[in-house]
Amino acid sequence: MTLTIDAPATGLLGQNGAGKSTLMKAILGLVRLDAGEVQVLGHDARREGEQVRRRIGYAPEHECLPPELTAADLCRHLAELRGLSRADAIRRASEVLFAVGLEEERSRVIGSFSLGMRQRVKIAQALVHAPELIILDEPTNGLDPAQRAEMLDVIRRVSRDLNVRVLISSHILDDIRRTCDAVVVMRNGAVKLARPLAAEADEADVLRAETVADSAPFVAAMTVAGLDCTVLDTTTTRVVIRSERDRDVLRDTAASTGVGLRRLHRDGPSIEDELLEAIG
Amino acid sequence: MSAAKIHDVRYRPYDGEVTGSSRRAIISMARWSALRALGARRPWTAKIVPVGLAFIALGPAITALGVKALLGTQVTQKLPGDLVPYGPYYQLIGFAILAYAAIVIPETICPDRRSRVLDLYLSTALSPREYVLGKIFASLTPLLAVTTLPLAFLYVGNVFFATYPLAYVQDHLREIPAILGGGLLIALVYTLLGLAIASLTSRRAFASVGFILLMIISTLISGVLRHAANLGPNSRLINLQGLPIWLAQKMIGESPGIIKDGPLKHVDTPDVGLLILMNAILIVVCVGVLVLRYRRSDA
Numbered sequence: 232m233t234l235t236i237d238a239p240a241t242g243l244l245g246q247n248g249a250g251k252s253t254l255m256k257a258i259l260g261l262v263r264l265d266a267g268e269v270q271v272l273g274h275d276a277r278r279e280g281e282q283v284r285r286r287i288g289y290a291p292e293h294e295c296l297p298p299e300l301t302a303a304d305l306c307r308h309l310a311e312l313r314g315l316s317r318a319d320a321i322r323r324a325s326e327v328l329f330a331v332g333l334e335e336e337r338s339r340v341i342g343s344f345s346l347g348m349r350q351r352v353k354i355a356q357a358l359v360h361a362p363e364l365i366i367l368d369e370p371t372n373g374l375d376p377a378q379r380a381e382m383l384d385v386i387r388r389v390s391r392d393l394n395v396r397v398l399i400s401s402h403i404l405d406d407i408r409r410t411c412d413a414v415v416v417m418r419n420g421a422v423k424l425a426r427p428l429a430a431e432a433d434e435a436d437v438l439r440a441e442t443v444a445d446s447a448p449f450v451a452a453m454t455v456a457g458l459d460c461t462v463l464d465t466t467t468t469r470v471v472i473r474s475e476r477d478r479d480v481l482r483d484t485a486a487s488t489g490v491g492l493r494r495l496h497r498d499g500p501s502i503e504d505e506l507l508e509a510i511g
Numbered sequence: 512m513s514a515a516k517i518h519d520v521r522y523r524p525y526d527g528e529v530t531g532s533s534r535r536a537i538i539s540m541a542r543w544s545a546l547r548a549l550g551a552r553r554p555w556t557a558k559i560v561p562v563g564l565a566f567i568a569l570g571p572a573i574t575a576l577g578v579k580a581l582l583g584t585q586v587t588q589k590l591p592g593d594l595v596p597y598g599p600y601y602q603l604i605g606f607a608i609l610a611y612a613a614i615v616i617p618e619t620i621c622p623d624r625r626s627r628v629l630d631l632y633l634s635t636a637l638s639p640r641e642y643v644l645g646k647i648f649a650s651l652t653p654l655l656a657v658t659t660l661p662l663a664f665l666y667v668g669n670v671f672f673a674t675y676p677l678a679y680v681q682d683h684l685r686e687i688p689a690i691l692g693g694g695l696l697i698a699l700v701y702t703l704l705g706l707a708i709a710s711l712t713s714r715r716a717f718a719s720v721g722f723i724l725l726m727i728i729s730t731l732i733s734g735v736l737r738h739a740a741n742l743g744p745n746s747r748l749i750n751l752q753g754l755p756i757w758l759a760q761k762m763i764g765e766s767p768g769i770i771k772d773g774p775l776k777h778v779d780t781p782d783v784g785l786l787i788l789m790n791a792i793l794i795v796v797c798v799g800v801l802v803l804r805y806r807r808s809d810a
Contacts, residue, residue, distance in 0.1 A: 259634055289634040295626070297622065313529065313536075314528075315528075360525070360529055361529070
C-alpha cells in the first residue's frame with residue numbers, strides 16, 4: 232500500500248481484521264515489516280522506532296491500564312518514562328487529565344473507573360508528553376451511546392483545540408465522520424479509499440430535482456436567477472447549490488413556475504455510500 | 512448580547528525538555544515498580560508482607576542487641592563467641608529472604624503482563640532492555656535492604672555495645688565490605704531468579720509457587736545426591752536455597768557463635784571456586800530467560 236496521512240484528524244476505517252491496528256503498530260515501529268517503508272514525522276519507523284514513539288502518543292484498543300494506580304499517577308509515570316522531569320510530569324498529568332475531563336477523578340484508582348473514563352485516561356496518557364501526533368486504536372469500542380458521544384467530543388477537541396494531530400481507527404463510519412478531516416478505508420490489509428471528508432459538503436450541494444410537469448420554465452427561471460442547471464431529461468434537472476440562498480431560489484422557483492416538485496435528492500452516491508462500498 | 516467563548520482549556524503545549532534519557536526511564540520504572548511491590552499508595556493489607564518480612568529479617572539482630580543491652584557488656588564479653596555471628600546470620604533470615612523473593616518480586620513484574628500494561632510501556636520510547644533493568648532495580652533495592660540492613664544494624668549495635676568501639680571497628684573492619692558484598696550477592700541472585708520465574712507467567716501466585724517449588728526440588732535433589740550418590744558437600748551446588756547464602760557466608764567468614772545447633776548449625780559447604788561458578792551460571796541463566804522473555808517481538 233502507498234498512503235500519505237497529513238490531515239489534522241484522520242480516520243482509519245475498516246472492518247475488524249482489515250489491518251488498521253497493524254498499520255498503527257507499523258507507524259509506531261512495533262511490528263517488523265517484511266518490505267516497504269514507513270516515514271513518520273521525518274523518521275523511518277523501521278529503524279528509528281524509539282524516536283518515532285517519543286514524538287507520538289498511543290492509546291491501544293485493549294485494556295492496558297494498571298487498575299491499582301490513580302489516573303494522575305499513571306500519567307505522571309508515563310510522562311517520566313517518556314523523558315519529562317518529575318516536576319513537569321506532575322504538571323502535565325494535571326493538564327491532560329483536565330483536557331479529557333477527568334480532573335475531578337484524577338486521584339481515584341483506575342480500577343474504579345467506568346469504561347468510558349478508562350478510555351479517556353488512555354487519551355490523557357497519550358497526550359502527556361505533548362506529542363505531535365496521537366494514535367487512538369478503536370477508542371469508542373464497548374462504550375454506551377452517551378460515553379461514545381463524550382469520547383468523540385474529546386477526540387475532536389484534541390485535534391481542534393489542542394492542535395494535536397490525531398489518527399483514529401474505527402469500524403464505525405459515524406465515529407470517523409464526527410471526528411476526522413480525512414478518511415482512509417482499509418480492506419484485507421489494503422487501502423481501498425483515501426479522501427478528505429471536508430469535500431463532503433461540496434458534493435452534497437449537487438441536487439437532482441424531479442418535476443411533475445416539463446421542467447423547461449423551471450430551468451429557465453433558475454438560470455436567470457444565477458443557478459447552475461443541467462437538464463437530464465424533460466422532468467429531471469441537476470442543480471448546483473452553492474449557498475442557502477440558492478436553495479431558497481430553487482424552492483421559490485418551483486412554486487412560482489408551478490412545475491410541481493416531485494422529488495429533490497442528492498445527485499450521485501453520497502460519501503456514505505462510497506465509504507460503505509469501500510469497506511465492503 | 513455578544514457571543515462569549517471560553518478559550519482557556521487549561522492545556523498548554525509543552526515546551527519543556529523531553530530527554531531521551533535511558534537513565535531517567537529506568538529510574539522511573541524502578542521507582543514506581545518498587546513502590547507498587549512494597550504496597551505504597553495501596554491498602555494496608557498490601558504492605559503487610561514486605562514490611563513483615565523486613566521485620567523478621569531484623570529480628571535476630573534486635574534480639575542479639577537486646578540481650579546485650581539487658582545483660583550488659585560485662586556478661587556478654589565473657590561469652591565464647593557472638594550470640595549471632597555475621598556469617599551464619601543469613602541462615603537465620605534465609606526464610607525471610609526466600610519468602611521475599613517468592614512473594615514480593617513477582618508483584619513487580621506479573622501485573623504488567625496480566626493487565627497488559629507492558630504493551631503500553633513498550634509503545635512509549637521505553638525499550639525492553641530499559642524495562643527489564645528498571646524491574647531488576649525495583650526488585651533488587653528492597654531485597655538488598657532485607658539482606659544488608661539487618662547485618663548493618665547488628666554491626667552498628669555491636670560497635671555501640673563494645674567496651675572499646677573504635678577497637679571493635681578496627682578488629683572487624685573486613686566485615687564491612689563483606690556484609691555489603693554478601694548482601695548484594697544474595698539480593699542479586701534471588702532478584703534475578705525471582706524475576707526470571709515471574710517472567711514466565713502473568714499470575715503472581717503461579718510465580719510464587721514456582722519459586723518455592725524450585726527451592727524445594729533443588730534441595731531434595733541435592734539431599735538425594737549427597738546421601739545416595741555420596742557426593743559430599745559439592746552436592747549442595749544444585750541447592751538453590753543456599754547457593755548465594757553460602758558464598759556470602761564465606762565472604763564474611765564463618766566466625767563461631769555460642770549456639771552450635773538449630774539454624775546456626777555449621778554446614779559443610781562446597782569450595783568457594785565452585786560456589787562462585789554456580790552462582791555465576793545461575794545469574795547468566797536468569798538473565799538469559801529475561802532477555803528471551805522481553806525481546807521486542809514478545810511485546
